Amino acid sequence: RYTEAAELVSSLEGDDKLPEELGGELAIVAADLYLKQARYEEAIQYLNIGIKKIKGNKRKTRYTFVLAQLYREIGQNEKSLADFQQVIRRRPNYEMQFNARIMSAQVLSGSENSAMLRKELNKMRRNKRNQPYLDQIYYALGNIFFSEGKVNQAIDQYRLSVTNAVRNTHQRALSSIT
Numbered sequence: 001r002y003t004e005a006a007e008l009v010s011s012l013e014g015d016d017k018l019p020e021e022l023g024g025e026l027a028i029v030a031a032d033l034y035l036k037q038a039r040y041e042e043a044i045q046y047l048n049i050g051i052k053k054i055k056g057n058k059r060k061t062r063y064t065f066v067l068a069q070l071y072r073e074i075g076q077n078e079k080s081l082a083d084f085q086q087v088i089r090r091r092p093n094y095e096m097q098f099n100a101r102i103m104s105a106q107v108l109s110g111s112e113n114s115a116m117l118r119k120e121l122n123k124m125r126r127n128k129r130n131q132p133y134l135d136q137i138y139y140a141l142g143n144i145f146f147s148e149g150k151v152n153q154a155i156d157q158y159r160l161s162v163t164n165a166v167r168n169t170h171q172r173a174l175s176s177i178t
Contacts, residue, residue: 005033024053028063040070061090065100077107098124098133105140114144135165139175 009030012018018026027050034043047067051060068083084107087100101124105117118141124130125137142157158175165172 002033002037009033024050024055027053031063035066035070040074044070044074057090058092061087061092061096064090065092065096068100068103072103072107081107094129098130102133102136102140106143114148117144132167135161135168135171135175138164139171139178142175142178 009026012026013030027046031043031046031050034040034046044067047063047070051063051067054060054063064083065087068080068087071077071080071083081104084100084104088097088104091097092100101120105121108114108117121137121141121144125134125141130137138157138161142154142161145151145157146154158178161175162172165175
C-alpha cells in the first residue's frame with residue numbers, strides 16, 4: 001500500500017504540529033518507503049535528511065552504511081566510498097566495520113588504488129579475527145585482479161573463496177558462479 005503510505009508521509013511533512021524531534025524519524029520512514037519501491041534517488045534524499053536529524057551514533061552509522069550501499073547501487077562510487085569510510089571512522093561493531101572495508105574495496109576495484117586495496121585485503125586476510133570472513137576477502141581480491149585483467153589470478157582467488165566458504169553458502173555460490 002505504497003500510495004497510502006506516501007500520502008501519509010506527505011501529510012505529516014507538511015504538518016506544523018509534528019514535533020521537530022520526529023522529523024528525522026519521518027525522513028527515515030520515507031527513505032524506507034522509497035527503498036522498498038527501488039526509488040533509490042528519493043531514498044537517498046530522505047536518508048541524508050534523517051541521518052542529520054536523528055540521535056544515536058549506532059543508528060547514524062547503520063543508516064550511513066545503507067546510504068553508501070545506495071550510492072554504490074546507482075553508480076556514485078565516490079560518494080559511496082566516502083560514506084563507507086565514514087562508517088569505518090565511527091568504529092561500529094566488528095562485522096559492520098569489516099563489511100564496510102570489503103564494500104570499499106569493491107567500490108574501488110579497477111581504479112588506480114588497486115595495489116593499496118590488495119595490500120589492505122591481504123592484511124585483513126592475515127588477521128586471525130577475520131578467519132570466518134576469508135571467503136569474502138578472497139572474493140574481493142578476485143574482483144580486483146579481474147578488474148586489472150589478471151584473469152588467472154582472479155580465478156585462483158575465487159577458488160580460495162569457494163574453499164573457505166564453510167558456513168556462507170551464498171558466498172560459495174557467488175564465488176563459484178563468478
